[in-house]
Amino acid sequence: MAEPQVEVRRSKRRRQTVSAYRDGDKVVVLLPARMSRAEEKRWVADMLSRLQRSETRRRSPARDSDEALAERCRALAAKYLDGRAEPATVRWVPPMRTRWASCTPSDASIRVSRRLRDVPGWVLDYVLVHELAHLLVPGHGPAFWKLVRQYPKTERAVGYLEGLSAAAHLDLGLDDDTEPESDAV
Ligand SMILES: [Zn+2]
Numbered sequence: 001m002a003e004p005q006v007e008v009r010r011s012k013r014r015r016q017t018v019s020a021y022r023d024g025d026k027v028v029v030l031l032p033a034r035m036s037r038a039e040e041k042r043w044v045a046d047m048l049s050r051l052q053r054s055e056t057r058r059r060s061p062a063r064d065s066d067e068a069l070a071e072r073c074r075a076l077a078a079k080y081l082d083g084r085a086e087p088a089t090v091r092w093v094p095p096m097r098t099r100w101a102s103c104t105p106s107d108a109s110i111r112v113s114r115r116l117r118d119v120p121g122w123v124l125d126y127v128l129v130h131e132l133a134h135l136l137v138p139g140h141g142p143a144f145w146k147l148v149r150q151y152p153k154t155e156r157a158v159g160y161l162e163g164l165s166a167a168a169h170l171d172l173g174l175d176d177d178t179e180p181e182s183d184a185v
Pocket residue numbers: 130134139140174175183
């Protein structure tokens with residue numbers, strides 16, 4: 001992973017606390033105004049490694065391979081869909097122009113955009129539950145959403161993906177209905 005761009009902001013109101021957050025491609029580190037250059041250097045390095053550790057922890061183990069992705073689907077289907085949704089194939093695919101993920105019920109295949117590799121695990125889980133649910137219910141009617149909402153973070157994840165799509169100036173959704181072979185909508 002490349003070193004992120006770092007912006008250091010010093011605040012007179014801040015006396016002790018140091019914090020850091022990611023803002024697009026850069027990391028903003030907030031420091032007390034009176035800190036020395038040497039301390040600044042040490043804190044910036046420390047905050048970058050802390051941030052990276054926490055982000056790595058939040059990512060899904062499914063990001064590593066198609067096998068791990070399929071394993072995650074099995075776990076989610078067992079937990080939220082009574083084990084009924086059984087995809088034949090689940091794969092990571094290169095970023096798609098208009099979709100985060102898609103599903104073809106006729107051959108029970110699910111494809112997930114690599115754009116989602118670094119989102120928090122609970123967001124990826126929602127995407128997988130959504131696509132798995134399409135193996136049982138086509139389209140986005142009430143029966144479909146009733147099934148998907150058994151995954152408790154559905155609303156939050158939908159909001160997260162909308163925000164991500166807007167931030168990246170993309171118009172991405174899950175399984176676009178304009179492609180007839182996908183999603184059987
Ligand atoms: Zn859908």
